[in-house]
Amino acid sequence: MLLFNRDTGLNIKLEGEETHHLERVAPRTLLIAVTNVCNLQCPFCYRNLKSASDWTYDSLLRFCQHASNWSVLEVAFGGGEPMLFPNWEQFIHELYDTSQLAINFTTNGMKLTPSFLSSIEGKYGNIRLSLYDTNRYKQTIELLVDHNARFGVNWLITPDELDSIEAKFFKLLSFGVRDFLLLSYKGSDPSMHFQKHHYEAFSDFLQHVHNNLQNTIQLKLDVCWGNLLPDVPRLFETSDCGAGDGFLSITSDRRIKPCSFHHWTIPFETIADVRDYWNSRRKNRQAAAIGGCARLPERALISTGRINDEVIHLAGIQQQ
Numbered sequence: 001m002l003l004f005n006r007d008t009g010l011n012i013k014l015e016g017e018e019t020h021h022l023e024r025v026a027p028r029t030l031l032i033a034v035t036n037v038c039n040l041q042c043p044f045c046y047r048n049l050k051s052a053s054d055w056t057y058d059s060l061l062r063f064c065q066h067a068s069n070w071s072v073l074e075v076a077f078g079g080g081e082p083m084l085f086p087n088w089e090q091f092i093h094e095l096y097d098t099s100q101l102a103i104n105f106t107t108n109g110m111k112l113t114p115s116f117l118s119s120i121e122g123k124y125g126n127i128r129l130s131l132y133d134t135n136r137y138k139q140t141i142e143l144l145v146d147h148n149a150r151f152g153v154n155w156l157i158t159p160d161e162l163d164s165i166e167a168k169f170f171k172l173l174s175f176g177v178r179d180f181l182l183l184s185y186k187g188s189d190p191s192m193h194f195q196k197h198h199y200e201a202f203s204d205f206l207q208h209v210h211n212n213l214q215n216t217i218q219l220k221l222d223v224c225w226g227n228l229l230p231d232v233p234r235l236f237e238t239s240d241c242g243a244g245d246g247f248l249s250i251t252s253d254r255r256i257k258p259c260s261f262h263h264w265t266i267p268f269e270t271i272a273d274v275r276d277y278w279n280s281r282r283k284n285r286q287a288a289a290i291g292g293c294a295r296l297p298e299r300a301l302i303s304t305g306r307i308n309d310e311v312i313h314l315a316g317i318q319q320q
């Protein structure tokens with residue numbers, strides 16, 4: 001049994017004989033691309049530029065309210081840039097007031113303003129700020145810290161980034177960042193993927209930070225690292241990433257995917273369609289046909305990874 005308080009973020013998991021008969025009734029989180037529009041043009045962006053932005057204020061609100069009734073606990077909005085969704089501030093208020101959902105969103109930060117942050121105070125779970133060379137993130141972090149905002153940074157760790165990871169980490173710490181989500185690269189550029197020595201160096205860095213700063217920061221690894229960093233202490237051990245089961249990805253053109261990087265998509269009309277999909281497919285542990293998926297055979301997660309050679313070939317996946 002999982003108890004969750006959306007205002008504090010507190011999770012309590014009760015496991016024992018008394019709860020053995022209970023089953024998960026819905027994905028914990030829906031990752032929803034609210035729009036495909038963005039105000040930046042990052043070369044490494046993985047969104048499909050051909051996807052339409054089909055959500056309207058009303059259709060998205062209704063969909064999320066129904067998701068809440070279904071027992072989904074959190075929504076994590078992304079895009080594109082969610083701050084460009086029409087009436088975004090009002091949307092957050094209305095969704096908070098009419099559902100039980102914890103509302104999170106990922107942003108490049110360029111559109112965040114002091115008045116927006118004051119307005120949504122107490123109505124959201126977490127703002128995730130993406131770190132890019134092009135989005136003057138230092139300024140945005142100052143703004144977030146000034147407003148006592150609940151936020152963390154999403155930081156893509158590539159071999160190049162790894163070279164200066166410690167210096168950048170301490171710089172971010174000095175700016176006031178206390179929540180770090182370290183993302184692995186998913187894609188077809190071999191130079192962006194880690195080799196064995198990169199994993200070792202990254203692992204050393206994580207242990208060093210964990211040992212020295214344990215309870216003062218939140219250090220998070222995205223699920224696609226799988227168990228490739230075996231020496232790193234984890235809060236929870238897991239043998240799967242949870243894509244398609246613990247969370248589902250919903251695209252801006254109203255399609256369902258197990259995760260944002262997955263090659264499977266299926267269109268839907270209503271939340272009932274999403275629920276049917278989830279019920280029928282959640283036991284499938286299919287890898288995403290993209291380099292970096294921890295479910296790929298011979299990669300990280302042990303008990304999963306059914307994907308055929310043809311898909312791997314078509315996707316040009318670099319296996320390591």
Ligand code: SF4
Pocket residue numbers: 186223224241242243258259260261262286287288292293294295
């Ligand atoms: S299916 Fe693969 S790419 Fe998707 S979240 Fe899981 S590990 Fe990551």
